[in-house]
Amino acid sequence: MKKATYKNSGVDIQAAGVFKGKIKSLVRNSFRPEVLTDIGGFGSFFKFPSNNLKEPVLVSSADGIGTKIKIAILANKHDTVGIDAVAMNVNDILCTGAEPLFFLDYIAHSSANEKVLVDLVKGINQGCIEAGCSLIGGETAQMPGMYKKDDYDVAGFCVGVVERSKIIDGKLIESGNVVIGLESNGLHSNGYSLVRKVLSLAEQKRMSSELLRPTRIYVKPVLSLLQAAGGPSTGLGVNRRQETITGISHITGGAFYDKIARILPDNLNAVIKKNSWPVPKIFKLVQNKGSIADKEMYHTLNMVIGMVLIVKKDSVSQVTQKLAQMKLKSWVIGEVVKGRKEVEII
Numbered sequence: 001m002k003k004a005t006y007k008n009s010g011v012d013i014q015a016a017g018v019f020k021g022k023i024k025s026l027v028r029n030s031f032r033p034e035v036l037t038d039i040g041g042f043g044s045f046f047k048f049p050s051n052n053l054k055e056p057v058l059v060s061s062a063d064g065i066g067t068k069i070k071i072a073i074l075a076n077k078h079d080t081v082g083i084d085a086v087a088m089n090v091n092d093i094l095c096t097g098a099e100p101l102f103f104l105d106y107i108a109h110s111s112a113n114e115k116v117l118v119d120l121v122k123g124i125n126q127g128c129i130e131a132g133c134s135l136i137g138g139e140t141a142q143m144p145g146m147y148k149k150d151d152y153d154v155a156g157f158c159v160g161v162v163e164r165s166k167i168i169d170g171k172l173i174e175s176g177n178v179v180i181g182l183e184s185n186g187l188h189s190n191g192y193s194l195v196r197k198v199l200s201l202a203e204q205k206r207m208s209s210e211l212l213r214p215t216r217i218y219v220k221p222v223l224s225l226l227q228a229a230g231g232p233s234t235g236l237g238v239n240r241r242q243e244t245i246t247g248i249s250h251i252t253g254g255a256f257y258d259k260i261a262r263i264l265p266d267n268l269n270a271v272i273k274k275n276s277w278p279v280p281k282i283f284k285l286v287q288n289k290g291s292i293a294d295k296e297m298y299h300t301l302n303m304v305i306g307m308v309l310i311v312k313k314d315s316v317s318q319v320t321q322k323l324a325q326m327k328l329k330s331w332v333i334g335e336v337v338k339g340r341k342e343v344e345i346i
Contacts, residue, residue, distance in 0.1 A: 019114055019117055019118070020039070020040055020140075022114075022118060023118060023121045024038055024039060024040065026118075026121060026125055027039055027121065027125050027135045030129050030133070030134050031136075032132075032134045034046050034047040034049050034101070034134070035047075035134045035136055037136075039136065039138070040137075041137075043137075044102070044104065044136035044137035045136075046136055049101065049161065053163050054163065054165075055163060055165065056162070057098075057162055057164045057167065058161055059096050059098035059159070059160045059161065060093065060157070060158065060159045060160075061093045061157070061158055062089065062155065062157040063085075063088040063089050063155065063156065064085065064088070064153065065081055065084040065085055065155075065189040066189060066193070067192045067193050067196060068081060068084065068211075069081055069151075070192070070196060071192070071196070071204050071208055071211050071212060072212060073150060073151065073152075074201065074204055074205050074208065075208035075209075075212060077119075077208065077212055078116050078119040078123070079119045079120070079122050079123035079126070081120070081123060081154065081189075081212070081214075082119070082122060082123020082124040082125075082126070082127060082154065083123045083124070083126055083130070083214035083215065083217070084127075084188070084189045084214050085105060085124055085127065085156040086103055086124055086127025086128055086130075086131055086158070087131075087188075087189070087214065088156070088189055088252065089103065089157065089158040090103070090127075090131040090133060090158055090217060090219050091215070091218055091219070091250040091306075092250050092252075093158060093160040094160075094218060094219050094222055094248065094250070095250050096160075096162055096167055096168055096169065096248075097166050097167055097168040097248070098160035098161060098162040099132070099160050099161055099162065099219075099223060100131050100132065100133035100158050100160040100219060101133055101134070101158075101161055102133055102135075102159055103124070103131075103133050103134065103135050103136070103156055103157070104135075104136065104137045104138045104139075104156065104157045104158075105135070105138035105154065105155070105156045105157075106138060106139050106154065106155045106156065106157075107120060107138070107139070107141070107152060107154050108141045108146070108147065108153045109140075109141075109142060109143070109147055109151065109152035109153075110142065110143060110144050110146060110147035110148065110151060111142075111149050111150065112152045117140065120152075120154060121135075124154075124156070127214075127217060130217045130219070131217050131219045131220075132219060132220060133158060133160070133219075168245065168246070168247065169263070170262075170263030170264060170310075171265065173246045173247045173263065173264060173268060173310050173336055174336065175268060175336055175337055176335070177247075177311060177313065177335065178310070178311055178313050178334075178335055178336075179270055179272065179308055179309075179310055179333050179334035179336065180308065180309045180310075180311055180316065180320065180330050180331070180333065181308055181330060181331050181332075181333040182216075182221075182306055182309065182323070182328060182329075183305070183306065183328065184215075184251070184306030184307075185213050185214060185215065185216040186210060186211075186213035186304075187211065187213070187282065187283075187301060188216070188251075188252070188302055188306055189215050189252070190252045190255070190300070190301070191253075191300040191302075192211075194286070194290070195211070195286055197290070198286050198289045198290035198292070199286070199289065207282075210282055211282075215306070216306050218250075218307050220326075221323065221328050222307070222309075224322070224326065225244075225245065225319060225322055225323070226245065228322060244311060244312055244315045244318070245309055245310070245311050245315075246310050247263040247264075247308075248263070248307065249262065249308040250306070251302040251305055251306055251307060252302070254299065255299050255300055255301060255302060255303070256298045256299070256303075256305075256345060258299070259308075260272070260308055260343045261342060264336070264341045264342075264343075265341065266340070266341045267341075268336050268337065268338065268339055268341065269339025269340065269341070269342045269343065270310075270334055270335075270336055270337075270343045270344070271334050271335055271343075271344045272298075272333055272334040272343060272344065272345045272346070273333060273334055274294070274298065274303075274346070276331055276332065277304065277305065277331040277333055278304075279304055280304050283297070283301060283303055286301070305333065309330075310336060320332070
């Protein structure tokens with residue numbers, strides 16, 4: 001009987017070491033000045049930023065990208081899902097007004113080749129650069145028997161910071177506030193189990209360039225908006241940024257119904273007017289091929305609205321003009337009214 005080794009059981013430690021060596025120089029491109037060590041140690045060191053925060057609050061998120069990976073494997077294109085892994089996390093903490101500081105990834109596979117893994121990390125690193133945060137570590141786990149050949153999963157974890165007095169949590173949302181939708185970069189990273197059920201494998205492969213468009217990272221434009229609306233707190237402890245933008249929602253799983261409702265006070269509803277923005281062909285194609293009801297579409301897919309800002313009525317022009325200057329399309333898509341913490345789509 002052949003002697004058992006870790007390698008012939010399916011785990012190649014030497015290959016893993018070569019891979020880590022290749023990505024070290026790559027990820028340094030995302031390092032902020034606060035990063036103190038290279039990747040590869042038992043822990044990652046990040047010096048707390050000295051940006052004069054009086055009462056800093058750390059904000060964290062962990063998320064993956066779901067079955068969109070199946071299309072990446074089908075098309076043999078893996079860099080854009082790396083960007084997705086970052087976007088799903090940094091966009092979430094952005095909803096609190098936080099600036100992302102650092103990111104860690106988790107890649108699990110059975111036998112993915114080195115090029116696939118490097119492409120994934122390239123995408124993750126690119127996402128970090130776009131978000132202004134640092135890729136400071138992670139885990140690449142080879143687990144024979146857990147995944148089919150060539151299958152893998154990728155997820156991430158990020159930490160950001162926000163001044164306590166500037167936290168955006170939806171508590172200041174009022175009746176009469178306006179809902180502004182920010183353009184997505186396509187389907188982003190939710191609803192792919194439905195998309196894959198509706199489209200054949202041949203269609204998924206043929207349309208892979210559209211289906212694999214990476215999730216838009218909203219960090220820099222939205223932080224720019226918040227900084228423009230910043231200023232000292234009032235006597236009530238309310239910051240002027242909150243007097244402009246009272247709520248932010250990242251439109252992912254659960255889409256309009258769940259994600260917007262999450263930030264509403266108990267006595268308010270959001271009314272979304274679905275004909276107030278143009279919906280791209282890919283969404284209509286999925287809906288028509290699957291005979292999917294409107295409510296299901298708006299409960300599953302972003303319908304090209306990747307993030308929602310709830311703003312004071314007298315700040316709408318200021319916000320939309322600023323977004324246009326940053327080349328980010330937006331539309332006024334609804335309003336806040338008295339209600340019961342629900343979303344109505346009319």
